[in-house]
Amino acid sequence: MGGPVLKNKEKEKKTNLLGFIFHLDHVGVTVMTLLIMQSLVYLAFNKGSLNPVARTIENFRLSDMFFEVDNEGEARDTSDLITIVDMTDVYDRGELADIINQIQACEPSVMGVDIVFNGFRNDTLGNERLVEAVCNTTSTTVWAYKLIDWNNKNAQFERTYHSFFTELVDVDHEGFINVQRDTNGGTVRTLGLHRPAEGRMEYSLSAQVAFAATNDSSIITKSKDCNIYYSSTYFPVVPSDSIAAHADQIRSHIVLLGAMRDLRDQHYTPIGKIPGVKILAYTIQTLVQRRMPIDTPYWLTVIITFMLMWFVQILQFGSIKFLKKNPEASIKYYLGDSGFVSSMISLGAIIALAFLSLLLFFHWNIYLNTAWAIMGIALLANTRKFYALLVRILSSRTKWAFLSHSLFYFKAK
Numbered sequence: 001m002g003g004p005v006l007k008n009k010e011k012e013k014k015t016n017l018l019g020f021i022f023h024l025d026h027v028g029v030t031v032m033t034l035l036i037m038q039s040l041v042y043l044a045f046n047k048g049s050l051n052p053v054a055r056t057i058e059n060f061r062l063s064d065m066f067f068e069v070d071n072e073g074e075a076r077d078t079s080d081l082i083t084i085v086d087m088t089d090v091y092d093r094g095e096l097a098d099i100i101n102q103i104q105a106c107e108p109s110v111m112g113v114d115i116v117f118n119g120f121r122n123d124t125l126g127n128e129r130l131v132e133a134v135c136n137t138t139s140t141t142v143w144a145y146k147l148i149d150w151n152n153k154n155a156q157f158e159r160t161y162h163s164f165f166t167e168l169v170d171v172d173h174e175g176f177i178n179v180q181r182d183t184n185g186g187t188v189r190t191l192g193l194h195r196p197a198e199g200r201m202e203y204s205l206s207a208q209v210a211f212a213a214t215n216d217s218s219i220i221t222k223s224k225d226c227n228i229y230y231s232s233t234y235f236p237v238v239p240s241d242s243i244a245a246h247a248d249q250i251r252s253h254i255v256l257l258g259a260m261r262d263l264r265d266q267h268y269t270p271i272g273k274i275p276g277v278k279i280l281a282y283t284i285q286t287l288v289q290r291r292m293p294i295d296t297p298y299w300l301t302v303i304i305t306f307m308l309m310w311f312v313q314i315l316q317f318g319s320i321k322f323l324k325k326n327p328e329a330s331i332k333y334y335l336g337d338s339g340f341v342s343s344m345i346s347l348g349a350i351i352a353l354a355f356l357s358l359l360l361f362f363h364w365n366i367y368l369n370t371a372w373a374i375m376g377i378a379l380l381a382n383t384r385k386f387y388a389l390l391v392r393i394l395s396s397r398t399k400w401a402f403l404s405h406s407l408f409y410f411k412a413k
Helices: 002-021 024-046 048-059 062-070 093-105 124-135 205-214 244-249 276-288 298-323 331-338 340-364 371-397 401-405
Strands: 082-086 110-113 140-151 156-161 173-176 190-192 194-197 200-203 225-227 237-239 254-258 266-269 272-275
Touching (some): 024 298, 062 340, 110 205, 173 200, 200 205, 205 254, 254 276, 266 276, 298 331, 298 371, 340 371, 371 401
Parallel strands (some): 082 237, 156 194
Antiparallel strands (some): 194 200
8 A cells, every 4th residue: 555655756746846947937047147157247348447357357268377386396207309509699500500500410300490580681791601400400390480461351361471591492391470469468279270361371380390290180180279288398408519529408309499588479378477489389399299278168058058057047946945944043054045056056156177188188178167157156146036036026017827847936924
């Protein structure tokens, strides 16, 4: 006799639980929170006085903190892939030619020159020696140039600026060195791999070097930008006046020539302010090792954000409802009524979200943009109060029957 009754009760409990989880009010609170967030973002991006807020929202990435934490320790892996030759304060073209010849004698696998040699100088002998050094390079060498004059209408750069010797000799490989920032003067998280210029597709120096090192064009053509993976890596830096003494760090390595201490070529990154040539090193390493962080698609980010907020809403409301069943004078009722439990659930959800993002990022190179989810979870409790107020106002002024099914329905006595 008791069997069917128990089964019916269990079925009823299961039905009630599912009805609670998928209740329309939870969806309503979540959607309202998303609308409030969208309104705040719209105001931030369209009102001049709120522009700093907009730039903070736009420039926030949890991955910056991941890289910063990863690079805090003193123990770093020394790169056996890339070596940098510091060319700071080397301006004489004859001396530059000697350095290039010395590097070539050490047989690097690929050499990338992060220097654009402006037109002819009065130093005729220096010009000739540099041209001769360019002609005598034996290993694959990529020379730098710049893209100039972006045309919005045609969606391409109108001009390119090359080193003077390209007018005299044919160089096999060139790559542009323009740095693309995420926001106005902001953090360098990405570097361009290819851009349209003068009616053709041009490739960056980092892309050309990575291609020369791997002979795999897929790593530089799949995306126009490289999301840089700032791993905890030390790139050996060889002084320009002691090339031969560091031949073992050059032989069979990718060698980048650039200025490490030029204040004009320093850029903000997630791991601090570093020289442009070092950004190139991280970019090339990212491409060669195929560790480019992948951003989750916008549609997937929205779905994940909605589901997380929905889950937190259910958890918060269920906990409050359970605690407020107790007498009003009890501690449990106070915890449910004061908002303390909601705040703790929000904090726990944000910490769990950060841990999930960390796991996805370092193990699968997937970056989940958590800014929306964090903002939404933080707003849920206040949005729920506003939603409850709206339901009560509508209940008192309208005869809509569906309002009586709301979890927030209040019938005046």
